[in-house]
Amino acid sequence: MNKGKCELLVPAGGVEQFIAAVENGADAVYIGGHLFNARINAGNFSDEELQAAVDFAHKRSVKVFVTMNTLMTDDELDGALKYAAFLYEAGVDALIIQDLGLGKLIREYMPDFPLHLSTQATVCDAMGAETALRLGYERVVLSRELSLAEIRQICSSTEADIEVFVHGALCVCYSGQCQLSRYFGGRSGNRGLCAQPCRLPYMTFDEKGKPVDTVRYPLSPKDQCLIDHLGDLADAGVLSFKIEGRMKSAEYVAVVTSIYRKYLDLYYEKGRYTVDPADRLALEQIFNRGGFTDGYYHGDSSMDIMSGDLPKHQGIRIGKVIKRIQGTALVDVKLYDELSLGDGVEIQSKELCGNVVTYYKELKGGLTRIGDIRGRVEHGDPLFRISRKSQLEHARATYENVGFDAGKYLRKGNIDMELIANGDRLRLVVKHKSGASVFAEGGPYGGGEVPTEVSRFEKALRKTGNTPFKAEKIDFEGELDATVKTSEINELRRRALSQMKEALITRRTAPMVQDYIPLTEEKTPVAIELYYYSWKSYREHFVPPEVERSGLPLVSLVPLVEFHRHRAEVGTVIPYISNVSRGSEDAYIEENFDSIADLCRDTGVYVGSLGWIQPFRFAGVDVFGDYGLNVMNSQSEAALDAIGVRRCVGSLESAVPAQGPYPLMTMQHQPQGDILLNKGRDRLVMIHRDFSDQTLLVSENYSISSDEIPSGPSEVMRIYIA
Incomplete structure (x- = not known):
């Protein structure tokens, strides 16, 4: 619920970016320290830099939020809690948290330290926002897949402050629910190390193995740009507009911040605005992946959301190649837009080639000769301006020669x-x-x-x-x-x-934080859960022979919607709600909730997100926490236990191929085809379920074996069956 003017929240991956954000109009800046943040490969801030940044910002009425938005093991909680205590003492205005266990400990030791629940927590509805509020989070960062109508409904139904992303990179997977990077290379996005395999090329096939003619990068979205919609989002009740990009340059931060500042101010001054084409072009020039998308703002996306055949910055198309001057690095081009010495260009030929323009000569016939361009180019190849010297110089002028303790200041x-x-x-x-x-x-x-x-x-x-x-x-x-x-x-x-x-130098009294002693203990599994993606696979009742030989009791898990539809045929099962259930699945549960609750009182229900916990608990149904809640330590389990969750299955962060085709991605976007194949010949299969609006991505590279599944805090062992 918006309680005042909307905040412009800007990323900073280092000191230069931080100053650029403040000087160009940020109301708040979010940064990462050297520990426990989901962009651990950004420049980030030492303790000394972080303290100086907080002081610099507070003198200018700018808030500082620090991201501690990774999942943590029990062994890491002690260090995380002590780092949070340092941030508390330093005067940081709020922490952005994903791990519910860390949030629980901070609430206990620093109850007045504001907490924001990260988009990594996958909150998609008002029920989830209210549960977050109950857990002690005053602000919720919503999933990027939500439409304006959904955002408006959430804002009107919760007392939690709502934050949404308005500009920057989109993930094709719901944030917090991606295992693809960890699966391919052991680098988990939930642990701050995403290698972005979604930005790699894949071949696409249908279910029969026939190639599908589609884009080379089917998992790579364009960047989002909602510059036209700030007024509607503000009217909907959003409190904070968030720009993505802690890995981006200071020039990027300066350009994007200044433009969003301009139009947010215009909205409050005049009630409406029209975006100047020059400003839209400036946003595209500083970074775009084949143009922008408004993502899911109007509802579900089309293929237009994807970046297509190139996943990186593409700049602005400004001309085409006429010919290369034989034996030189000079190329004659036909220009549609301005080009200057010092601009960066790229020619999209069979191979990408480009450089900074060091030679520029206007020719007769409306042509221009440029260099130094190496690589093979052909007549008609498109020419793109990747960077514009004048734009970068103007951006740098807003933060160069400005330090935390000395120099000029534009922002006062x-x-x-x-x-x-x-x-x-x-x-x-x-x-x-x-x-x-x-x-x-x-x-x-x-x-x-x-x-x-x-x-x-x-x-x-x-x-x-x-x-x-x-x-x-x-x-x-x-x-x-x-x-x-x-x-x-x-x-x-x-x-x-x-x-x-x-x-204005904010200092809090350091809290007395005792050494945290992990409570976790590895439990010997007493049963094996067979997690079926569909009713069809359950009715076929395939049980891997390796599982049967384990001698442990077997429990079947089936989708709740299909459990309800086929209740006359149900055996001994536990139903589950998907980790992301928005859309058709939620609508069915809401429409049939009373009869569903009656059925589930005998079985309990697995819930994979914060949203459905309280409705089922209030209906007298036992609730079990599923993998989507990302429980990785005993404190997270305790936090959920406090709101009525009886037991939890661990996060997929420790999942192995021996557990079968466990979920690697949950997507709102539905790529064309059924099978993806990367350069390493790994086959990824898309699972479409008629009761769900989401697509799951799993691997075909698995060999089920209960002997190879690592033990953990749960008393059950989980096997996934497609």
Whole structure:
């Protein structure tokens, strides 16, 4: 629920990016420290840099949020909690958390430290947002797959603050539900190490193995751009507009932040706006993957959401090749748009070739000769401007030569001043936008016997110079003496502003954090769960021989919707709700909830997201936590236990091929075809279920063996069957 003006929240992967964000109009900046964040390969911030960044921002009324949005083992919680304590003491405004166990510990030791639930928690509905609020999170970052209508419904149905992404990279998989990078190379996105295998080429086939004519990069979306929709999102109740990009350059941060700042301000000033084509072009120039998409804003996506045959920055198409000058690195081109020395170009031929333009000559016939271009090019090949020197220089001018402690400042915090004359003494009171207030006193002066105009004093007070402050309103009280020197007013101002700098350096008392002793213990499995993706595979009742030989009792898990539809045929099973159930699955459960709850009171139900926990608990149904809740430590299990979840299956972070085709991705987008094949000849199969609007991606490379499944905190062993 929006309780005020929308916040512009900007990423910063390093000090330059941080300053660029602040100087170009961010209301808040989110950063990562050197530990426990989902962009561990970004520059990130040392402890000293982080403290300086917080101080720099707070002087300008800018908030700082720190990401600790990875999953953690029990052994890592002690270090994470102590790092959170450092951030608390440093004055960080909020933490962005994925791991429910870490969130639980922070609530216990630092109850007044604001927590935001990361988009990695896959919250897609108001029920999930309300559960997050109950767990102690004041803000929820929604999944990027939601439409405006869904966002509006969530905002109107929860007291939690709602944050949405408005610009930047999209993942084809629901955030927090991806195992593809870990599966291919052991680098988990949930642990901050995503290798982005979704940005690699795949061949596509139908279920019979016939090639499908489609894009080379079927898992690589374009970047999202919602610059046209800020007003509608604000009206829907969104509190925070988030720009993605902690791996992006400072120039990128400067350009994108300044443009979003411009139109957010226009919305609040005039109630509506139209985006200038030059600004739209500037956004595309700084980074795009074949144009932008509004993603799922209007509902489910089409193939237009995907980047197509090139997953990287593509720049702006500005011309085409006419010919190469034989024996040289010069190429004659026909230009449709401007090109200058120092711009970066790329020619999309059979091989990509490009360079920074170091040679430029206009020819007769409307042609232009450019160089240095190496590589094979042919007549008609498209020419793209990948970078524009003038844009980069303009962006750099907003943050270069600006440091945390010295240099020029474009961004200043607004202050009000009041100069009070009391007999032969003066008091200067300074109030900051954040609420901080300080004063400085001076005297004795002339005693107020020779009144004077205040314009001379006002001029002196407005000279805030090389400080992070700008005087907005200046008031005077009492009779000011003409014998008071301007230099004395300047000294009062300097002392007051120095005090204000100190007042804005937020420090909290360090919490007493004891060493965390892990509570977890590996449990010997007492049963094997057979997780069937469909009713059809359950009715075929395929049980791998290796599982039968284990001697452990078998429990079948089937989709809840199909469990309800086929209840007359049901054997001994436990139904489950998918980790992402929005759309058709949710609609069916809502429509038939009473009869579903009646059925589930005898069996219990597995729930893979925060949303359905409370409705089933209130209906008297035992709720079990499924893999989508990403339980990786005993504290996460305890956090869920506190809201009524009886037991939890562990996160897929420890899943192995011996467990069968476990889910590698859950996608709202439905790629063409049925099978994907990468260069390593790994076969990935798409599972489409008639009760679900989501597509699952699994691997065909598995060999089920209960002997090879690692033990863990759960008393059950899980096997997945397609």
